[in-house]
Amino acid sequence: MEYVWIATGAGVVTLLLAAAVVRRRRSSGRRASKRAHEAAQQREPPVEIGETYEFGVAEFTDHHSGDRVAVGKVEGFVLFTADVPDSLAEGDVIRARVLSFNRGRTSADATFVERA
Known part of the structure; x- marks a missing residue:
């Protein structure tokens, strides 16, 4: 019976860690996208109208x-x-x-x- 509780606890910890990793990756992608957008706003476009x-x-x-x-x-x-x-x-x-x-x-x- 004790092994069941240990296995259950290990499973819960594993799920929580996996959820934290997924959440961190998503927010990392959003930050990178925001930085790229801000950088694009600071530079002159490499194209010209009519070209x-x-x-x-x-x-x-x-x-x-x-x-x-x-x-x-x-x-x-x-x-x-x-x-x-x-x-x-x-x-x-x-x-x-x-x-x-x-x-x-x-x-x-x-x-x-x-x-x-």
């Missing part, structure tokens, strides 16, 4: 208008690219023209030009 840039599509997201938008980066700077063909897939390399910056100048909206 065309080549980059790989990292993912797709839905624009607030409901349109599918390709997301990619130029020197770590995020571009949200509209008017992408339906046949475009993650990993494809495209060229896009920068149209505008967001309010904090930490990302920009662009329009699809062509596949690279």
